[in-house]
Amino acid sequence: MDLRFKEAAVTKRFYISLLATTLVICALLTINQYLMVSTNTGSPVTNKGDISLSNYSPVVVKAEHISYLTENSSINTNDLLNSTLGQWKTIESKHLSLGRRDMAIWYRIPIKNTNATTINQVLEIQWPNLYSAELYRYNTNLLSYAVQHRGLSTQPIPNRTSSPTPAFYFTLAPHESTVLYLRVKTSYFQYVPMTFWAETLFQQQLQSKIIIYSLCFGALSAMLIFNLFLFLKLRSKTYIFYSMYILSINFYQLCVTGYGQNLLWFNNIPLKLISYELSVYLGFLFCNVFIRYFLHLKRNLKRVNSILIIYWSMATLSLLMGYSIPQQVSEIVAALSCIIALFTGYYLFIRGYRNALYFCIAWVFLTLSAIALLLMVIGFLPYSPIIEYGQMMGFVTAVLTISLALAGNLHVERLHRIVAQEKALQLEKQVSNERAAKLAAHKALLKAQDEQNALLEQKVIHRTHELEFLAHQLETANQQLSEISLTDPLTNLNNRRFLDQNLEMVSKSATRANSTLSMLLIDIDHFKNINDTYGHLAGDTCLVKIAGILKKHINRATDSIARYGGEEFAIVLPGTHEKDLVIIAEALRKDVADSHVSFNGHKIKLTVSIGCATVRPSEFIPPDCLIALTDKALYRAKNNGRNRCECSFTL
Ligand SMILES: Nc1nc2c(ncn2[C@@H]2O[C@H](COP(=O)(O)OP(=O)(O)OP(=O)(O)O)[C@@H](O)[C@H]2O)c(=O)[nH]1
Structure with missing residues (x-):
C-alpha cells in the first residue's frame, strides 16, 4: 500500500477515535454531574x-x-x-x-x-x-x-x-x-x-505520611532542578516548560495533600481559596504546553496543536480578566487534555516516534491514578491511602519516565549532532580538497604562464640582440658606404665630395673663431706623358706614390688630404698661416722631386706644381673663394715653369 495513503488512514483513525473518546468522556461527565446532584437527596x-x-x-x-x-x-x-x-x-x-x-x-x-x-x-x-x-x-x-x-x-x-x-x-x-x-x-x-x-x-x-511525602516532593524537586539545569545548559524550551509542569505538579500536590496550607501559606485566605483550582489550572496548562514541545505537535499534529493554543489562550485571558471558566467546562477540557495527550502519544508512537512510548507509559500511570482519585472523591470508590498516595506516585513515575525520555532525546540529539559534525567535517574536507586542487591548478597555470613569459622574454632578448646586431651591421655598412662614398678607391685618400663637405665645415669653424684657413692644390706635372709613355697602370702607381708622400707631411688631426680629381690633390689646413703654408708646400714639392717611382724596371721621376692660398673666412669669403684663389696660384705655378709653389694671400 502507498505509504502516504497508509499514513492518511492512520491519521483518520486517530481523529475518529479521539472524537469518539471525547464524546464518551463528555457523556460520562454529564451523567456524573446529574448523579451527584440527584442521587444524594x-x-x-x-x-x-x-x-x-x-x-x-x-x-x-x-x-x-x-x-x-x-x-x-x-x-x-x-x-x-x-x-x-x-x-x-x-x-x-x-x-x-x-x-x-x-x-x-x-x-x-x-x-x-x-x-x-x-x-x-x-x-x-x-x-x-x-x-x-x-x-x-x-x-x-x-x-x-x-x-x-x-x-x-x-x-x-x-x-x-x-x-x-x-x-x-x-x-x-x-x-x-x-x-x-x-x-x-x-x-x-x-x-x-x-x-x-x-x-x-x-x-x-502523621510521621510516616511526612516521610513518604518528603521522598515524593524531594524526587519531584530534584527533577525540577535537574530540568532547570538542562534548560540553562541547552536553552531548549521543552525543558523550561517541563520544569514549569513539575513545579505546577508540586503546587497541586501541596494543595491536594494539605501540606501547602499546613506548611506554606497557613492562614493566607485568598491563596487558600484559589490554590486548589489554580494548581489544577496551572497543572493542565503547563502539561499541555510541555506536550506541544515534547511531542512536536506543531510539526506532527497541526490541528490538535491549534485547538490547544486557542483553548489555553482563551482560558488564560478569561482568568486574567477576572472571569473564571465554568468548573464543568474546565473539567471537560482537563479530561480532554488527558485524552488528547494520551492519544497523541500513542499516535506518534505508531508513526515511529519512539520517545512517545515513554510519554504514553507515564501518562497512563498518571491518568489511572487521577481517575482512581476522582472516583474516590465522587464516592464510587472507598477512601484508600493507596489511591491518595497513588496520584503522587503516579506523578513521580510520570516525571521520572518523561525525564528518561528527555534523556533519550538528549542522546538522540547528541548522535544527530555527531553525525552532523561528521558530515560537516567531510564536507569541509571535500571543500578543502577542491580548494587545494584549484590552488594547484592555479599554481600550474601561473607556472606555465611564467615559463611562457620567460620564453617570450628570451625570444624578445634574442630578437633584440639580432635586431641590434642587424642595426649595428646596417650602421657599419652605412658607415662603410659613407666612407666609400667619401674615399678615393685608388689612393685610399678622401675624395672631392669629402673635401667639399669638410671645407664647408672648417670654413664655418674658422669664421666663428675668426682664424685663418689655408689650402694647397697639388698637380703632377706632365702626367699625360707618364700615361702615354708607361701606361695607365704606371700612372696609377705614380698617383699612389704621391698620395703616400702627401700623407707623410700632414700630421695635424684637423688637416685633411683629398684627391681633388685626375692627377690633382688638395690639402686643407685650418689655422695655418701663410709662412708655415709655404714651408709645408715647399717641403712637399722637394720630397716629390727627390723621389721616384719604380715601374716595370723603369725609374720614373716626378715633379709637382703647388698652388697655396690662405684666407680668413667670413660670410663674404666663402669656401669657393679659397678654392678659386688656390686654383689661381696653381695656374701661376704651371705657367711659371712647373715644379714650383705659388701663393695667393688675401688677408
Ligand atoms: N693613369 C692615370 N692617368 C690619369 C688619371 N687621371 C687623369 N689622368 C691623365 O692625366 C693627364 C693629364 O694631362 P694634362 O691635363 O694634359 O696635364 P699634363 O699632362 O700633366 O700637363 P701639365 O699639367 O700642364 O703639366 C691626362 O692624360 C689624363 O688622362 C688617372 O687616374 N690615372
Whole structure:
C-alpha cells in the first residue's frame, strides 16, 4: 500500500477515535454531574447505633453511621445542634461523598467509648480540600457546645504535630456516649472520608505520611532542578516548560495533600481559596504546553496543536480578566487534555516516534491514578491511602519516565549532532580538497604562464640582440658606404665630395673663431706623358706614390688630404698661416722631386706644381673663394715653369 495513503488512514483513525473518546468522556461527565446532584437527596435517618471507639485500632467512619443536613439561611447553628433525629438524612453514597454542594453541610456523628478508661481520640477528615471544617461537641459541665475549627479559620494546635488534613482532638470518659456535629463548607466536592484515631496512632501515622511525602516532593524537586539545569545548559524550551509542569505538579500536590496550607501559606485566605483550582489550572496548562514541545505537535499534529493554543489562550485571558471558566467546562477540557495527550502519544508512537512510548507509559500511570482519585472523591470508590498516595506516585513515575525520555532525546540529539559534525567535517574536507586542487591548478597555470613569459622574454632578448646586431651591421655598412662614398678607391685618400663637405665645415669653424684657413692644390706635372709613355697602370702607381708622400707631411688631426680629381690633390689646413703654408708646400714639392717611382724596371721621376692660398673666412669669403684663389696660384705655378709653389694671400 502507498505509504502516504497508509499514513492518511492512520491519521483518520486517530481523529475518529479521539472524537469518539471525547464524546464518551463528555457523556460520562454529564451523567456524573446529574448523579451527584440527584442521587444524594437522602432519606430520614433512623438510629443505627453509635460508633465504638477504642485506643487500639483506627475506626473508619462509614456512611451508615452518620447522617447529614444542609445548612440554609433559615436554620441557624443552635437549631441544628438542638434538632431532633428526624430532621437528619442518611447518606446514600457508600463512601461519604455528597457531590458538589455550595451550601455548608452538617454531619451528625454519634460515638461511644467502649473502654473502661478515658481515651484520647482524633477525628481526621482525610480530604484536605475544604474551605472550612468545624467540630461541635456538647460540654456537659458548661452546658454548651465546644467548637474546634479547621480550614479557613484554622489555628495551630500547641504541642501536637501539625496535620495537613483536618484533625480534631477530643477526650472520651470511660463508657461515655456523645454526638459530634461536623460542619463542612466547600465549593468543590463535599467529600469527607473520616477516621477516628487513638491520638498516639494518629501521631505515628502523621510521621510516616511526612516521610513518604518528603521522598515524593524531594524526587519531584530534584527533577525540577535537574530540568532547570538542562534548560540553562541547552536553552531548549521543552525543558523550561517541563520544569514549569513539575513545579505546577508540586503546587497541586501541596494543595491536594494539605501540606501547602499546613506548611506554606497557613492562614493566607485568598491563596487558600484559589490554590486548589489554580494548581489544577496551572497543572493542565503547563502539561499541555510541555506536550506541544515534547511531542512536536506543531510539526506532527497541526490541528490538535491549534485547538490547544486557542483553548489555553482563551482560558488564560478569561482568568486574567477576572472571569473564571465554568468548573464543568474546565473539567471537560482537563479530561480532554488527558485524552488528547494520551492519544497523541500513542499516535506518534505508531508513526515511529519512539520517545512517545515513554510519554504514553507515564501518562497512563498518571491518568489511572487521577481517575482512581476522582472516583474516590465522587464516592464510587472507598477512601484508600493507596489511591491518595497513588496520584503522587503516579506523578513521580510520570516525571521520572518523561525525564528518561528527555534523556533519550538528549542522546538522540547528541548522535544527530555527531553525525552532523561528521558530515560537516567531510564536507569541509571535500571543500578543502577542491580548494587545494584549484590552488594547484592555479599554481600550474601561473607556472606555465611564467615559463611562457620567460620564453617570450628570451625570444624578445634574442630578437633584440639580432635586431641590434642587424642595426649595428646596417650602421657599419652605412658607415662603410659613407666612407666609400667619401674615399678615393685608388689612393685610399678622401675624395672631392669629402673635401667639399669638410671645407664647408672648417670654413664655418674658422669664421666663428675668426682664424685663418689655408689650402694647397697639388698637380703632377706632365702626367699625360707618364700615361702615354708607361701606361695607365704606371700612372696609377705614380698617383699612389704621391698620395703616400702627401700623407707623410700632414700630421695635424684637423688637416685633411683629398684627391681633388685626375692627377690633382688638395690639402686643407685650418689655422695655418701663410709662412708655415709655404714651408709645408715647399717641403712637399722637394720630397716629390727627390723621389721616384719604380715601374716595370723603369725609374720614373716626378715633379709637382703647388698652388697655396690662405684666407680668413667670413660670410663674404666663402669656401669657393679659397678654392678659386688656390686654383689661381696653381695656374701661376704651371705657367711659371712647373715644379714650383705659388701663393695667393688675401688677408
Ligand atoms: N693613369 C692615370 N692617368 C690619369 C688619371 N687621371 C687623369 N689622368 C691623365 O692625366 C693627364 C693629364 O694631362 P694634362 O691635363 O694634359 O696635364 P699634363 O699632362 O700633366 O700637363 P701639365 O699639367 O700642364 O703639366 C691626362 O692624360 C689624363 O688622362 C688617372 O687616374 N690615372
